[in-house]
Amino acid sequence: MSKLKSITTIITLLVMFGYIFYKIGKVQLAKYLLKHDPRRARAVIIDDRNYWGNSPVSHTWSYSYRFYINGKAFDNDSQDPQLQIGDSIDIQYVKDWPIFNRPIQK
Incomplete structure (x- = not known):
């Protein structure tokens, strides 16, 4: 049960940090693309x-x-x-x- 809890915790943290990086990355990409043409x-x-x-x-x-x-x-x-x-x-x-x-x- 402890191994399953550890895996669930790791997946949850990866999803949370992935979402944060996605939101930040999308904003930065939009700024860059909108500067050029x-x-x-x-x-x-x-x-x-x-x-x-x-x-x-x-x-x-x-x-x-x-x-x-x-x-x-x-x-x-x-x-x-x-x-x-x-x-x-x-x-x-x-x-x-x-x-x-x-x-x-x-």
Whole structure:
């Protein structure tokens, strides 16, 4: 039983650390790819809320945006609590991987 518990603990830790490295790696990869030849598009704010870090205390949130490339929809956090549903914003995306996208900062 002790061996099974050790294996379960190791797998759990690997999954946890793997997820953390995945999230950090995805952000860094997106930053790198968006520095080199980003494409621009217009996106529309949709009714999908993104709550921020300490949201249980401050209840701060922003809406997501949606844009289409070749008929496929892509969503992401607008990171601007001032935007309302139906507003338009400019975004950047990676030509070959539109999943990597972000709002253009003003």
